Each structure stands twice: as structure tokens, then as C-alpha cells.
Amino acid sequence: MEQLVFKTEIYEGPLDLLLALIAKNKMSIFDIHIALIFEQYMDHLRQMEQLDMEIAGEFITMASELMLIKSKMLLPKQEEDPREELVQQLMEYQTAKRVAGWLSDREAEFGGRFEKDTDDIKPDKHVLDFLESAVLSRAMQHLLLRLSEEERVEKERPNTIAPIIKKKIVPVQGRIVHILRLMARKKSVHIDEILENVRSRSELVATFYALLELVRVGRIEPFRAPDDETGSNIILTLYTGKIEHSETKEEVPA
Amino acid sequence: MTDETVLDDKKILTHDEIKRITEAVLFAAGHPVTFEKLGEVMELPADDVRAVIEEYRAEYDASFPRGIQLLILGNACQLVTKEVFGEYIKSALGIRDGGNLSKASLETLAVIAYNQPITRAYIEQVRGVDSSYSVGVLLERELIEEKGRMDVPGRPRLYGTTEAFLRVFGLSSLDELPPLDFSEGETL
Incomplete structure (x- = not known):
């Protein structure tokens, strides 16, 4: 910039x-001296x-309108004041500006009101009452026992050839997809149904972890079965509503 | 459940009960609840409920000064915190100040408030400038919402103000907007 020009005001538009x-x-x-205003407008x-500064198209359009009005003013006989439409426009805009000022004051005064989101209050479900870690670890123990029993039977079988790949790695993600797919079909599933086909410790851990993850993000909801006494009789239902902060990326397959 | 017994005895709901039920519902809801909805759950005409709640609003602070207030917002009511405690809430919850609305947004909002439902083209005609950004800001802040489409070619969207608009600007209804005076011609 070669030369400093001081212009502090930023205008919202040509009307401003x-x-x-x-x-x-x-x-x-109501009595605008168009020639003078036009000159100053162009100066600006x-x-x-x-x-x-980038000059918005609106400013150019207004310039041409002003020029048109200016030339019409030169005509000797006029049916109506060529400025009329512009005056109307200016008045309407001026009103909007005034109201904007009023709103600004109101905002400063009342903007400190806070409302609370409904989601902050959760219906008092019994879910968390029984889902203590003790209950879960009991269910886990139960399964581990079953697995080690199966492993023992497997080992004692005389004719089996030891598998080359001993430990299959089971990803948690895969189990999440598996559970969601099962639940999408049946909506409500007993926990044993999910765990009954588990064949290895790694798979069991992954499945269990997947279940906990799904409960944590609210994708599925655990309920205690009506005849539950041992604390391992858990029914899972699929949560069909919207989940806002789901951290699992998997979608329920259609 | 105790809630059900209250509802079973709907025919003898006293004013006090209506007030307490309203407070409970508003607290749990958070967002504004219409008088119609309140009437529906209490099995009472909406106008009756409204009359009781208007009475309640006057008492709400008088009987025991609180940090929250009962607001009437058009055809709904809501429990919100008092504006004077805004700064405490912000620092307690670590809320960054979203900043006040810009001049352009306020102008746009002013045009919408008085002319709703209104198209963006009309807003731009009054303001003389493109207003799509301001409309976007106001939509995002939920101060305006889409109110259907205009039945002309292109079916442009129509915008109107929300209950949040009433809350933020301290209004109970749109009738409380200041009357417009076109008569004076002097400038600001």
C-alpha cells in the first residue's frame, strides 16, 4: 500500500x-440530494x-441504480419522484438496523440464560444396579471353566494331531460385527447364545470385550432375565435409537 | 408407580398439583414444553394449564428466590437459568464464549423476526446484500428454523424464529417485539 487511507467504518452493504x-x-x-450522494458514494x-478491498457486486449494482436515478432527476417532467423506491428501501433497511441494535442490547442482557439438555437426565434403569464387576466376573469364570473342560477333553482324545497354528488371534472388532449382526436379526438375545460357540480363550476374551464395549457405547442394553438367580442370566437387547457418541465404527448390517 | 396415581386422580388436580407437575416435567424435559403437551399429559385444556402456569411464573421467584426461572415462550414454557448468573455457569462448566451475533446476523434476524415466514430472497432485498452466511449462522444457533416452503416456482425455503430466539432475547412472545415506526425519516 503506497498511501495510508484511514477508513475505520465497515459497511454491511450499499444501503448501509x-x-x-x-x-x-x-x-x-425523504429528500436526498442524489447528485451529491452519488459522488460521495463513488468516492468511497x-x-x-x-x-x-474486494468490492461486492451489490455496491456496483447500487452505483448504477444511483446513476439511473440521477439521470431521471434531470428530466424536466416527472410523473413520480425517481427516488421513491430507493427511499422505501432505505427506510426498510434502517428499520432492520434499528431492530438489530435493539436485539443486540437484548442479547447482552438475556444471553446468559442457559437451558439444559434433556439427555442429561437418564431414566433410572436397573441396568447398572446389577451389572457390577462381580456379576460379570462370575459369568466370565463360568465360561472359562467350561472352556478348560473342553480343552482337557480335546487333549485327552488320542488321535488328534496337534494343530500347527496353536493360537488363533481373534480381533475384538470382528466380534463386535458378529454380535451386532446376530442382534440385528434377533433383537433380543440371551448372553449364552452369543457365548455358546466360543471355542478358544482368545475368542472368549474378544467376545466378552466386544460385549462390554457395545454396552458401554449404549449399542446394546443388558437386562437381567426374570428367573435370574445366579447373576449370569443376562438378556441383551439391541438399542435401536440414535447413538450420539458411538465410538465403534461398525454399523448394524441391514 | 406414584406418578400413575397422580394421573388417575386427574379430575381433582389442584392448581398446586398442576404447578408441581409442570415443574417436574419442565425439569426433566429441559427444552421448552408446549401448553398443549402439558394439557395432554394432565388431561386438561391447554388454556387452563396456561393460565395456571402464568400464575405460577409470577410466584416462581417470589416464594423462594432461585437461580433458575420459569419462562413463557410463545405457546410453550421452559425452565432455564437466570441470565444474571451466566458468567458463573460459563466458568463452572468451562464454556467458551460463543461470542455475540455479528451486525449482519442481527440485521438478518431482525428482518426475519418481523416478516416471518420469509424467504432468503426477501431478506437480501431488504438488506441489499447476500445473506446466506448469516442465515446459516442463525440456523446453526437454532435462533431460526425452516418453516416449510413457499408455493412459488423453485419452492424456496421459508424461515421463522424459534423458541430459543425468544429465550435469548428475553421475550415471552413475538408480540413483545417493539412496534415499527416508519413515520420518522431521520437517520440514525
Whole structure:
């Protein structure tokens, strides 16, 4: 920039600028000296250009409108005041500006009101009452016992050839997909149904972890079966509502 | 459940009970609840409920000064915190100040408030500038919402103000917007 031009005011648009010019010249909005205002308006646009400001198309449109009005004013006989439409527009905009000012004051006064989101209150479900770690570890123990029993039987069988790959790695993600797929079909599933086909410790851990993860993000909800006494009789239901902060990326397959 | 017994005795719901039920529902709901909805759950005409709640609003603070207030927002009511405690809430919850609305957004909101339902084209005609950004900001802040579409070619969206608008600007209804005076021609 070669030269410093001071212009602090930023105008919202051509109407804003016009109102400012009219006020500066102490004119009445009903009797605008178009030639003078037009000149100052163009001066301002040139200033904006010098400041490398991008001049919005609206400013150019208004310039041409002003020029049109100016030329019409030169005609000797006029049916109606060529400025009428502009005056209407300016008045409407001025009103909007005033209301905006009023709203701004109100916002400063009342903006500190806070509302609470409904989601902050959870219906008092019995879910967490019984889902203590003791209950879960009991269910886990129960399964581990079953597995080690099966492993023992497997080992004692005389003719089996020891598998080359001893430990199959089971990803938790895969189990999540598996559970969701099962649940999408049946909606409500007993926990044993999910765990009954588990064949290795790794698979069991992964499945269990998957279950906990799904409960944590609210994708499935655990309920105690009506005849439950041991604490391992858990029924899982699929949560069909919207989940806001789901961290599992899997979607329920259609 | 105790709630059910209250509802079973709906025919003898006293004003006090209506007030307490309203408070309970509003607390649990958080968002504004319409008088119609309250009437429905209490099996009472919405207008009756409204009359009781208007009475309740006056008492709400008088009987025991609180940090929360009962607001009437058009055809709904809501429990919100008092504006004077805004700063305490912000620092307690670590809320960053979202900043006040810009001049452009306030102008846009002003045009919408007085002319709703209104198209974006109309807003732009009054303001003389493109207003799509401001409309977006207001939509995001939930101060305005889409109110259907205009039945003209292109079916443009119509916008109107929300209950949040009333809350943020301290209004009970749109009737409380200041009357517009076109008569004076002087500038600001």
C-alpha cells in the first residue's frame, strides 16, 4: 500500500453506506440530494479499491441504480419522484438496523440464560444396579471353566494331531460385527447364545470385550432375565435409537 | 408407580398439583414444553394449564428466590437459568464464549423476526446484500428454523424464529417485539 487511507467504518452493504452518507450530510431520507450522494458514494468505492478491498457486486449494482436515478432527476417532467423506491428501501433497511441494535442490547442482557439438555437426565434403569464387576466376573469364570473342560477333553482324545497354528488371534472388532449382526436379526438375545460357540480363550476374551464395549457405547442394553438367580442370566437387547457418541465404527448390517 | 396415581386422580388436580407437575416435567424435559403437551399429559385444556402456569411464573421467584426461572415462550414454557448468573455457569462448566451475533446476523434476524415466514430472497432485498452466511449462522444457533416452503416456482425455503430466539432475547412472545415506526425519516 503506497498511501495510508484511514477508513475505520465497515459497511454491511450499499444501503448501509448510503444511510451513513445521508447522515453525514445531514439530509432527510425523504429528500436526498442524489447528485451529491452519488459522488460521495463513488468516492468511497474508489477508496475501497485503493485499499485493495474486494468490492461486492451489490455496491456496483447500487452505483448504477444511483446513476439511473440521477439521470431521471434531470428530466424536466416527472410523473413520480425517481427516488421513491430507493427511499422505501432505505427506510426498510434502517428499520432492520434499528431492530438489530435493539436485539443486540437484548442479547447482552438475556444471553446468559442457559437451558439444559434433556439427555442429561437418564431414566433410572436397573441396568447398572446389577451389572457390577462381580456379576460379570462370575459369568466370565463360568465360561472359562467350561472352556478348560473342553480343552482337557480335546487333549485327552488320542488321535488328534496337534494343530500347527496353536493360537488363533481373534480381533475384538470382528466380534463386535458378529454380535451386532446376530442382534440385528434377533433383537433380543440371551448372553449364552452369543457365548455358546466360543471355542478358544482368545475368542472368549474378544467376545466378552466386544460385549462390554457395545454396552458401554449404549449399542446394546443388558437386562437381567426374570428367573435370574445366579447373576449370569443376562438378556441383551439391541438399542435401536440414535447413538450420539458411538465410538465403534461398525454399523448394524441391514 | 406414584406418578400413575397422580394421573388417575386427574379430575381433582389442584392448581398446586398442576404447578408441581409442570415443574417436574419442565425439569426433566429441559427444552421448552408446549401448553398443549402439558394439557395432554394432565388431561386438561391447554388454556387452563396456561393460565395456571402464568400464575405460577409470577410466584416462581417470589416464594423462594432461585437461580433458575420459569419462562413463557410463545405457546410453550421452559425452565432455564437466570441470565444474571451466566458468567458463573460459563466458568463452572468451562464454556467458551460463543461470542455475540455479528451486525449482519442481527440485521438478518431482525428482518426475519418481523416478516416471518420469509424467504432468503426477501431478506437480501431488504438488506441489499447476500445473506446466506448469516442465515446459516442463525440456523446453526437454532435462533431460526425452516418453516416449510413457499408455493412459488423453485419452492424456496421459508424461515421463522424459534423458541430459543425468544429465550435469548428475553421475550415471552413475538408480540413483545417493539412496534415499527416508519413515520420518522431521520437517520440514525
